Amino acid sequence: MSIGRFSWVSGLYFVGLAGQVLAQSKPGLPDPLVRSNGQRVTTAREWQRVRRPELIELFTSQVYGRSPGKPVGMTFQVFDTDATALGGKATRKQVAIYINGKPDGPRIDVLLYLPNRVRRPVPAIVGLNFWGNHSISTDPGIRLATSYLEAGKNNPYVDLDCVTDNRATEACRGINARQWPLDSILDRGYALVTAYREDMASDVPATRFSTGVHRAYPDWQNRPDNFGTITAWAWGLSRIMDYMQIDRAIDGKRVAVFGWSRLGKAALWAGVTDERFAAVLSNESGSGGAKLFRRGQGESIRRLCTVFPHWYSTNLRQYMDKDTLLPFDQHEVIALLAPRPVYIASAEEDKGADPIGEFESAKAASVVYKLFGRDGLPTPTIPPLNTSVQGTIGYHLRTGGHDVTNLDWRYFLQFLDTHFKKK
Incomplete structure (x- = not known):
């Protein structure tokens, strides 16, 4: 080819x-x-x-890799609504997306929190989570995830001792709440919408391509441009967007897609492939996300294709050990978002994501934004630590390692305010 x-x-x-x-x-x-x-x-x-x-x-x-189009038989079921959630601050909704319209087929459970104290429809931030919808809040009304949940005592981000036989228990509620500052998001007038990555596509070696939405598309794997996991997550985000287009409480023209780490890679690709996303927030997405391959720094193509062979298309494997020779690079992925706003966030100690490579990628994408009369990234040099620079492309490099912090969210919300709340 x-x-x-x-x-x-x-x-x-x-x-x-x-x-x-x-x-x-x-x-x-x-x-x-x-x-x-x-x-x-x-x-x-x-x-x-x-x-x-x-x-x-x-x-x-x-x-x-390639993904199928919008499923013809897909249906939505709102199975929970509570207008007094979080002490009255929010309305909680939970929606089941049946990919093929069948209750025993692939299902994505979507959790929405809508701010109660602002006029609707409201702008929204949608992002996938790593450890189940129940992990982002201690709210007892959230349906516990039934998909596979990893377990481990040494996870630096959450306490997973609550897991039994790779399934969530009541003790798992709120285990990752610190990365999802619900109060701050709702106070700024944004809805938060999330779904569990494993509902869409397995990240587990033993079950990859055999659970989630891949069950509905078994013939999309035996090809060099196969329907990989990153693309399946991005495709799932578009199915959530399908629902948000019909929910009258959501302003479907002001929806930002957010992701951290591997889910930041998926958020970028979702923004590229679905122009209904009005903005993209990519936090430490690194290799195959925002960072440049051609610098030869951080996580390599060989690591992506051997440690995580299900993430990308089989075709990517031909470029192992040729990162610096690629005839394309990730700044062009960021450029494909033009003229929509995109924010790239890095962390000083996150060497695998190569913060300099993420910054340089954002800077190199700016040339396309200028075609549209937009400013792109407003600085030619990397900003001081913990300082945000914001044009139509935003960027910051914070202290610390691979994580999502309140500082990250502070800059994300500031960026969205600028682009979503213009008079």
Whole structure:
């Protein structure tokens, strides 16, 4: 499968069939504004109609894999509504998404908290969680996740001693609440919408591709551009967006997608593939997310394809040990979000995510935002620690390691206020 001819900032680069040895690259990054035929894109219209589809096809086939469209038989069931949740601050809703319309088929449980003290419809932040909907709050009304739940005594983010036979117990409520500051989000007038990653696609070696939404699409794996787990999570976020388009309490035109770590990778790809997401918040998404591969720093393609072989398409494996020679890179994924707002967050001690590579990626994407008359990232140099820079692209580098903190959320909400609450 040929992936064509690509232009670098500093010259032309050629790559042949998948699996061939890549030629020695020249310095610089692939120029997102140079088409596969070598011609340069000069207008926003040309980007949208010609170059953007080229890049989406490239990243779909070579990195993320293909996904099915919106399921024809999908149905929604609101199985819980409580207008006095969280001491009266919020209305809690829980919605079951039946992917094929069958109660015994793939099901995604969605948890929504809507602020009560603001006029509706409200803007929303949607993001997947790592340890079940019940983990984000001690609220006893949240349905316990029934999908597989990892266990372990040494997890640095949550206490998973509450797990029995890889299933959640009542003791698991609120185990990850510190990463989801509900009060702050609701006080700013945003709804929070979340779902458990394992409901959509398994991250467990023994059950990958055999649970969640993959059950409905068994024939999408035996191909080099297979329906991998990152893409399944992104696809699931779009199914949640399908529901938010019909819930009158949500302003469907002001929905941001959020993700941290591997779920930050999924959030970026969801933003690319579903333009209904009005903004993207990507926290420490690293390799295959916001960071540049071509720097050769942080988590490598070989690690992605060997430790997490289910995350991406099989085609990505041909680039193992060739990170610095790629004919594409992740700044082009960020550029595919233009002209919508996107925030990239890094942490000083998160070496695997390569904070400098995440910053440089955001900076290199700005050239596409300028086609739309937007400012992109408003600084050419990485900002001081714990300082946010915000244009249409936002960025900060905070102290600490791989995590989601109140400081991260403070800047995310500030960024969304700027773009979602303009007069």
